[in-house]
Amino acid sequence: xxxxxxxxxxxxxxxxxxxxxxxxxxxxxxxxxxxxxxxxxxxxxxxxxxxxxxxxxxxxxxxxxxxxxxxxxxxxxxxxxxxxxxxxxxxxxxxxxxxxxxxxxxxxxxxxxxxxxxxxxxxxxxxxxxxxxxxxxxxxxxxxxxxxxxxxxxxxxxxxxxxxxxxxxxxxxxxxxxxxxxxxxxxxxxxxxxxxxxxxxxxxxxxxxxxxxxxxxxxxxxxxxxxxxxxxxxxxxxxxxxxxxxxxxxxxxxxxxxxxxxxxxxxxxxxxxxxxxxxxxxxxxxxxxxxxxxxxxxxxxxxxxxxxxxxxxxxxxxxxxxxxxxxxxxxxxxxxxxxxxxxxxxxxxxxxxxxxxxxxxxxxxxxxxxxxxxxxxxxxxxxxxxxxxxxxxxxxxxxxxxxxxxxxxxxxxxxxxxxxxxxxxxxxxxxxxxxxxxxxxxxxxxxxxxxxxxxxxxxxxxxxxxxxxxxxxxx
Numbered sequence: 001x002x003x004x005x006x007x008x009x010x011x012x013x014x015x016x017x018x019x020x021x022x023x024x025x026x027x028x029x030x031x032x033x034x035x036x037x038x039x040x041x042x043x044x045x046x047x048x049x050x051x052x053x054x055x056x057x058x059x060x061x062x063x064x065x066x067x068x069x070x071x072x073x074x075x076x077x078x079x080x081x082x083x084x085x086x087x088x089x090x091x092x093x094x095x096x097x098x099x100x101x102x103x104x105x106x107x108x109x110x111x112x113x114x115x116x117x118x119x120x121x122x123x124x125x126x127x128x129x130x131x132x133x134x135x136x137x138x139x140x141x142x143x144x145x146x147x148x149x150x151x152x153x154x155x156x157x158x159x160x161x162x163x164x165x166x167x168x169x170x171x172x173x174x175x176x177x178x179x180x181x182x183x184x185x186x187x188x189x190x191x192x193x194x195x196x197x198x199x200x201x202x203x204x205x206x207x208x209x210x211x212x213x214x215x216x217x218x219x220x221x222x223x224x225x226x227x228x229x230x231x232x233x234x235x236x237x238x239x240x241x242x243x244x245x246x247x248x249x250x251x252x253x254x255x256x257x258x259x260x261x262x263x264x265x266x267x268x269x270x271x272x273x274x275x276x277x278x279x280x281x282x283x284x285x286x287x288x289x290x291x292x293x294x295x296x297x298x299x300x301x302x303x304x305x306x307x308x309x310x311x312x313x314x315x316x317x318x319x320x321x322x323x324x325x326x327x328x329x330x331x332x333x334x335x336x337x338x339x340x341x342x343x344x345x346x347x348x349x350x351x352x353x354x355x356x357x358x359x360x361x362x363x364x365x366x367x368x369x370x371x372x373x374x375x376x377x378x379x380x381x382x383x384x385x386x387x388x389x390x391x392x393x394x395x396x397x398x399x400x401x402x403x404x405x406x407x408x409x410x411x412x413x414x415x416x417x418x419x420x421x422x423x424x425x426x427x428x429x430x431x432x433x434x435x436x437x438x439x440x441x442x443x444x445x446x447x448x449x450x451x452x453x454x455x456x457x458x459x460x461x462x463x464x465x466x467x468x469x470x471x472x473x474x475x
Contacts, residue, residue: 022086022130029084030059036080041335044322047071049333067162074101092126095119103146103156117147221382223373226314226328240374240383241306242283250299254289258282297378307375316371316382323384326367337368339386365389
């Protein structure tokens with residue numbers, strides 16, 4: 001019929017050879033795929049332990065649940081296939097995975113939905129070109145209608161079935177008598193309700209026989225392993241204090257007041273000069289301000305400064321998430337040290353520092369190296385000391401949207417991750433991300449890839465913080 005001639009039988013001297021299809025994986029490629037998944041480290045509570053689901057010896061994925069398939073489809077497959085398959089197959093599969101990643105996002109741009117609709121239709125046509133007809137059923141066809149559903153009903157995550165599936169599993173756990181499962185569920189549910197009702201009257205008292213929640217204390221912030229007291233250098237301590245002052249909402253009016261004072265006294269200076277002057281003098285100016293002015297107790301404590309001794313941790317739990325330092329990450333099966341941040345960036349012209357080139361929101365990626373607790377005498381504020389990626393050196397791994405970030409010489413930055421209460425909103429939103437474990441990339445055509453100390457940002461999970469600068473993670 002002249003269709004897919006590359007799959008036609010090839011007659012050799014002794015036998016007829018059937019060439020493999022473009023989507024067929026060799027034994028070596030299957031091993032690479034499974035090895036990549038097996039070596040992947042993800043943040044705590046992000047997904048199941050993928051290592052337990054991968055059989056490298058048999059080259060199979062075993063015992064996967066619906067959420068495991070979701071994580072694999074949206075984040076891990078584009079990483080695992082980057083060194084296998086033909087380029088056209090990789091691109092098509094990656095585009096499909098990116099589409100599913102987009103529809104499961106918490107924030108979706110309505111104006112981009114029409115473009116995504118066009119792209120996913122092209123992707124489905126490409127799948128028909130490469131994969132056999134047996135691959136396509138009604139479920140594959142329904143992908144073309146997801147955009148219309150989002151326009152009518154909103155983001156997909158609001159209609160997840162995972163909460164209901166987990167709750168059904170919770171109810172199944174109450175079944176003790178299989179002859180009367182309904183009665184067992186009712187008795188178990190009633191007992192659970194009574195215990196929870198009674199424990200509400202015993203808040204703050206250590207109960208006996210009732211397990212403590214693994215999330216207890218993680219919302220407000222609590223230090224984990226490796227606690228020690230240290231005395232940092234004066235420069236690092238002042239930098240941490242300055243960032244706390246600049247990112248507390250309650251100090252916003254004082255920041256504006258100091259800026260206006262600098263502009264009125266030093267007229268004719270360029271913008272870069274004002275920025276450097278503000279960063280240098282704001283801490284001392286704020287300290288004198290709280291002495292001569294009647295202010296709120298929180299503002300007073302912040303202005304007076306912090307203790308020169310700080311507590312250092314290797315791990316920290318906050319907002320129901322866990323963060324590790326890089327050293328602790330190396331000893332753990334999880335990866336909780338990677339961070340990402342979207343922040344407003346002001347760039348100035350090198351030749352003319354009074355000329356601003358742009359003010360835009362940029363994404364930053366980094367790794368936590370130290371975790372400090374700053375003591376302001378009546379409250380504490382945790383901060384993370386991070387090394388940030390030099391985003392100027394970005395390697396394009398494929399001609400789409402999976403950048404490979406090179407962790408080179410990075411500037412150190414302290415980012416605040418906690419505030420006193422909900423009235424202190426955070427000016428930056430940070431997320432926890434994950435970094436691919438493979439550090440050596442090899443192109444499919446046999447050319448040697450560049451060695452990298454970073455990885456591909458696979459996923460990010462948003463951190464809802466009530467404080468100023470928040471925390472970040474990396475996949």
